[in-house]
Amino acid sequence: MNNQTESIVAYVDQNIVEPVIQPVGYYGIKIKECAVEDVDHLHAFQNMIYDFLHEDEKGFFLPKTKSFLTDHFNAGSQAISAIHNGQVVGQALIVLPTVQSPKTGMTDMALPAPLESLSIIQGLAVHPKARGLNVGNILIQAWLQVSEDEGRDNVLAETSQDNPYSWALFNKNDVPIVSEGVDLTDGTALYNHHCSLKTGRQFACI
Numbered sequence: 001m002n003n004q005t006e007s008i009v010a011y012v013d014q015n016i017v018e019p020v021i022q023p024v025g026y027y028g029i030k031i032k033e034c035a036v037e038d039v040d041h042l043h044a045f046q047n048m049i050y051d052f053l054h055e056d057e058k059g060f061f062l063p064k065t066k067s068f069l070t071d072h073f074n075a076g077s078q079a080i081s082a083i084h085n086g087q088v089v090g091q092a093l094i095v096l097p098t099v100q101s102p103k104t105g106m107t108d109m110a111l112p113a114p115l116e117s118l119s120i121i122q123g124l125a126v127h128p129k130a131r132g133l134n135v136g137n138i139l140i141q142a143w144l145q146v147s148e149d150e151g152r153d154n155v156l157a158e159t160s161q162d163n164p165y166s167w168a169l170f171n172k173n174d175v176p177i178v179s180e181g182v183d184l185t186d187g188t189a190l191y192n193h194h195c196s197l198k199t200g201r202q203f204a205c206i
């Protein structure tokens with residue numbers, strides 16, 4: 001997995017100050033499935049994303065602790081990274097809840113289907129210098145593919161209502177807003193997204 005050209009280590013060592021994608025397009029992005037060995041790097045990327053958000057955007061994104069990320073993998077959940085030229089330009093966690101590990105990460109939504117049919121994307125994040133280049137779109141499509149492969153027919157996501165780049169991206173990928181919620185810890189107004197993959201949804205090409 002830790003091929004040097006696709007190593008998450010490259011992210012920590014090399015990025016943040018230099019653009020990671022030249023604005024010529026998004027071709028060449030690969031999706032890497034992460035594992036518990038990648039926790040340090042996932043954690044570093046999440047903190048970088050949070051640090052780059054303006055104060056009034058901090059509610060968009062909640063960085064996870066290393067122990068949260070470790071538990072996430074140990075519970076059988078997954079994570080994906082988008083790699084371009086050997087550097088991580090985006091990532092997302094994929095929560096696959098079970099009866100033994102029932103946490104979904106959804107803050108304020110009545111679950112629309114049995115726990116073991118759910119796949120929830122969390123912590124979707126794209127490097128600040130790679131935004132608007134389709135990386136988020138590619139990560140969502142990869143999440144939908146993982147969900148289908150895992151037989152998780154009900155895909156869920158939660159977005160901040162003040163974050164149109166995020167909720168519009170889910171709508172565009174046919175994971176529409178189905179209800180609203182509130183994060184009572186900080187008052188953030190939320191949108192809940194849900195789609196059933198059993199309805200014959202067609203995936204766009206990555």
Ligand SMILES: CC(C)(COP(=O)(O)OP(=O)(O)OC[C@H]1O[C@@H](n2cnc3c(N)ncnc32)[C@H](O)[C@@H]1OP(=O)(O)O)[C@@H](O)C(=O)NCCC(=O)NCCS
Binds near residue numbers: 049060135138
């Ligand atoms: C939300 C986020 C993941 C979107 O990723 P992205 O790779 O920039 O999104 P994409 O390029 O695939 O597409 C998003 C859409 O918004 C537009 N867009 C996104 N960011 C933009 C930017 N900074 N400037 C201009 N347009 C932007 C894109 O052009 C695209 O529009 P289109 O569908 O009409 O073509 C990214 O902005 C991010 O990491 N934000 C901080 C963390 C966050 O808010 N996460 C969401 C948690 S739910």
